[in-house]
Amino acid sequence: MKNIAVILSGCGVYDGSEIQEAVITLLAISQQGATYRCFAPNIAQHHVINHLTGEVSEDESRNVLVEAARIGRGDVEDLIELNEKEFDAIIFVGGFGAAKNLSSFALDNDNYSVNEQVLTAAKAFAKVEKPAGFMCIAPALLPMIYPAGVKGTIGKDNATAKLISAKGLTHIDCDVADVVVDEAHKIVTTPAYMLAESISEVAVGINKLVKYVLAFSK
Amino acid sequence: MKNIAVILSGCGVYDGSEIQEAVITLLAISQQGATYRCFAPNIAQHHVINHLTGEVSEDESRNVLVEAARIGRGDVEDLIELNEKEFDAIIFVGGFGAAKNLSSFALDNDNYSVNEQVLTAAKAFAKVEKPAGFMCIAPALLPMIYPAGVKGTIGKDNATAKLISAKGLTHIDCDVADVVVDEAHKIVTTPAYMLAESISEVAVGINKLVKYVLAFSK
Numbered sequence: 001m002k003n004i005a006v007i008l009s010g011c012g013v014y015d016g017s018e019i020q021e022a023v024i025t026l027l028a029i030s031q032q033g034a035t036y037r038c039f040a041p042n043i044a045q046h047h048v049i050n051h052l053t054g055e056v057s058e059d060e061s062r063n064v065l066v067e068a069a070r071i072g073r074g075d076v077e078d079l080i081e082l083n084e085k086e087f088d089a090i091i092f093v094g095g096f097g098a099a100k101n102l103s104s105f106a107l108d109n110d111n112y113s114v115n116e117q118v119l120t121a122a123k124a125f126a127k128v129e130k131p132a133g134f135m136c137i138a139p140a141l142l143p144m145i146y147p148a149g150v151k152g153t154i155g156k157d158n159a160t161a162k163l164i165s166a167k168g169l170t171h172i173d174c175d176v177a178d179v180v181v182d183e184a185h186k187i188v189t190t191p192a193y194m195l196a197e198s199i200s201e202v203a204v205g206i207n208k209l210v211k212y213v214l215a216f217s218k
Numbered sequence: 219m220k221n222i223a224v225i226l227s228g229c230g231v232y233d234g235s236e237i238q239e240a241v242i243t244l245l246a247i248s249q250q251g252a253t254y255r256c257f258a259p260n261i262a263q264h265h266v267i268n269h270l271t272g273e274v275s276e277d278e279s280r281n282v283l284v285e286a287a288r289i290g291r292g293d294v295e296d297l298i299e300l301n302e303k304e305f306d307a308i309i310f311v312g313g314f315g316a317a318k319n320l321s322s323f324a325l326d327n328d329n330y331s332v333n334e335q336v337l338t339a340a341k342a343f344a345k346v347e348k349p350a351g352f353m354c355i356a357p358a359l360l361p362m363i364y365p366a367g368v369k370g371t372i373g374k375d376n377a378t379a380k381l382i383s384a385k386g387l388t389h390i391d392c393d394v395a396d397v398v399v400d401e402a403h404k405i406v407t408t409p410a411y412m413l414a415e416s417i418s419e420v421a422v423g424i425n426k427l428v429k430y431v432l433a434f435s436k
Contacts, residue, residue: 011229011230011237011288012229012288013288013291013292014292018291019229019237019241019288019289019291020241020244020245020289020291023237023238023241023242023417024241024245026238026417027238027242027245027417027418027421030416030417030418031418031421050284050287051284051285051287051288051290051291051292052283052284052287052292052294054292065270066268066269066270067269069268069269069270070229070230070231070237070269071237071238072269073231073236073237073238073269073411074231074232074269074270074272076270193291198248199241199244199245199248200245200248200249203245203249
């Protein structure tokens with residue numbers, strides 16, 4: 001059975017992993033006959049957002065790994081322990097956590113960087129040519145992992161695409177129900193909630209992403 | 219388009235809504251051509267559990283409505299505002315939040331009670347004979363909403379079933395992929411993570427629950 005490492009960045013769209021994308025990814029993997037283990041970095045969240053008001057909770061601090069455990073029903077592992085030999089592919093879920101905790105994209109814009117643990121994990125898969133999936137804003141990580149010219153999509157937001165393209169991404173516009181595939185690097189990307197207007201729309205793109213990622217993993 | 223009120227109890231299986239059940243419920247509603255709005259009571263959580271260690275976080279407190287907003291991407295409403303006239307049915311998601319925040323079942327066992335706001339909302343649907351779905355441990359609420367003899371399932375856990383039956387539930391054992399239907403009261407129940415061993419198993423039962431709930435709502 002194929003085994004997929006799923007990388008989370010907290011629990012909640014505005015300060016962590018987009019929960020619906022995360023669950024739909026796990027569901028798609030399971031429904032398509034594969035299995036998964038979840039990982040997240042053991043670091044403090046950039047901040048905590050009250051998801052009801054959209055405001056920063058100034059007096060709260062939360063840990064990315066601890067909060068990610070909510071999505072995995074307790075089953076989440078420290079990203080630093082991820083051994084690519086145990087997996088057939090890696091998938092990065094979206095949400096602002098990918099742009100605030102896994103990288104600084106939402107904070108530093110044209111001068112953003114990627115967390116070192118995230119880089120190490122992702123590059124280990126790239127080095128041995130194991131496939132990878134990135135959804136929503138997570139393709140912002142691509143230029144730091146793969147050579148310039150790597151193909152991917154964050155949907156159709158020109159301003160966002162331009163910032164990532166400046167780092168080396170060849171951005172291809174994409175509908176919510178579709179994926180962009182970089183055959184050479186075995187990378188699959190889909191816009192998910194960068195474009196989706198309903199949860200069932202998100203599921204169409206993510207199901208396709210998982211299908212292509214599994215097809216790449218021989 | 220049919221409109222379903224989905225009742226959440228926080229965000230995380232051990233102190234709130236079971237996240238995977240919640241997302242799969244929203245996905246099933248959307249995929250089956252209906253729409254939804256999420257509600258949760260604006261009350262403090264019974265406690266906060268660190269989902270990585272399973273321990274109580276003694277120095278933390280969180281609000282049920284605020285945390286539920288993480289699952290709904292900000293779109294969750296105060297349960298006190300729920301008007302049954304705007305909906306065709308109501309569905310209660312599982313997780314310990316249903317047994318710690320919506321009721322005291324996990325705490326008081328044979329002497330448990332249900333939160334007054336929850337009772338008011340659920341009884342409003344029952345009174346006008348609108349259908350209702352309850353998954354996982356949420357059927358513990360049934361005897362306080364419906365007359366004695368109401369039929370439902372929490373799976374196959376005899377000790378748990380006995381406690382709820384003592385309050386008036388007629389418990390019927392049920393597999394994870396199936397539902398128990400109380401035709402007279404238009405109630406559908408499924409075991410979900412009371413029995414499931416994988417996320418795709420959970421989805422089979424919840425998809426069926428949503429299908430029956432929608433079929434009841436003419």
